[in-house]
Amino acid sequence: MAHDLEIRPFDVDDTEALWRLFRTPGVLETTLTMPSQRLDQRRRQFEQLGDDDHMFVAVRHGEIAGVAGLHVGTGRRRHVASLGVMVAVTHRRAGVGDALMRTILDVADRWLGLRRVELGVLTGNEAARRLYEKHDFTPEGVWRQSVAGDGRLQDELRMARLRPAMPADSDDAAQRALAEGDPPLEGTLETPDDAERAERPA
Numbered sequence: 001m002a003h004d005l006e007i008r009p010f011d012v013d014d015t016e017a018l019w020r021l022f023r024t025p026g027v028l029e030t031t032l033t034m035p036s037q038r039l040d041q042r043r044r045q046f047e048q049l050g051d052d053d054h055m056f057v058a059v060r061h062g063e064i065a066g067v068a069g070l071h072v073g074t075g076r077r078r079h080v081a082s083l084g085v086m087v088a089v090t091h092r093r094a095g096v097g098d099a100l101m102r103t104i105l106d107v108a109d110r111w112l113g114l115r116r117v118e119l120g121v122l123t124g125n126e127a128a129r130r131l132y133e134k135h136d137f138t139p140e141g142v143w144r145q146s147v148a149g150d151g152r153l154q155d156e157l158r159m160a161r162l163r164p165a166m167p168a169d170s171d172d173a174a175q176r177a178l179a180e181g182d183p184p185l186e187g188t189l190e191t192p193d194d195a196e197r198a199e200r201p202a
């Protein structure tokens with residue numbers, strides 16, 4: 001596990017640091033970034049992030065060391081999100097990618113209750129494929145000649161990770177208590193009785 005590592009939500013002030021990071025060799029070829037990308041384009045992308053876009057940055061030794069994003073689908077793909085992660089070359093193999101994955105998958109599993117998280121990784125990108133496998137992603141197929149870059153058309157391995165629905169309080173204890181006519185469990189919401197309601201200001 002990395003020392004001096006903080007994972008926190010992305011802030012708009014991180015834009016320039018991330019723009020630089022995305023353009024560095026070792027990152028540029030493995031993501032969908034264009035070498036020509038301007039700071040104002042990146043800034044616009046980040047400004048357009050909405051409530052269904054969840055981004056975290058890793059700060060290590062006082063600098064932005066990496067970033068991960070989870071983008072939740074809409075309509076009939078509401079239960080699905082796509083995921084991306086990237087770590088600066090100088091901060092690799094120190095647990096930063098692992099920490100970002102744990103944080104973003106915690107949001108997916110325990111805060112959003114998503115059923116499916118999916119991604120694409122270029123077939124030659126062994127480090128990323130291993131990272132994803134470590135976090136329970138499994139291969140689903142190859143999109144051939146999917147991404148242009150570095151003078152050739154590259155294949156993309158599609159991977160996904162499925163999870164069952166989140167458990168609900170009402171699935172078990174509270175539901176049983178209600179069915180049996182027991183008093184409400186400690187910590188459950190009670191409806192105020194009439195006397196209490198009468199005392200409250202309108």
Ligand SMILES: CC(C)(COP(=O)(O)OP(=O)(O)OC[C@H]1O[C@@H](n2cnc3c(N)ncnc32)[C@H](O)[C@@H]1OP(=O)(O)O)[C@@H](O)C(=O)NCCC(=O)NCCS
Nearest residue numbers: 030085086087092093094095096097098121127128130131
């Ligand atoms: C993939 C990437 C995010 C890994 O980040 P990292 O901080 O170096 O990863 P960690 O140190 O947390 O390692 C976590 C796991 O990833 C895998 N891994 C990371 N680097 C690896 C490498 N060079 N070779 C093989 N496996 C590797 C291992 O499974 C490792 O677990 P382990 O340490 O228990 O063996 C990083 O290499 C990167 O940013 N690459 C370029 C961008 C990219 O490819 N993003 C994904 C686009 S789909």
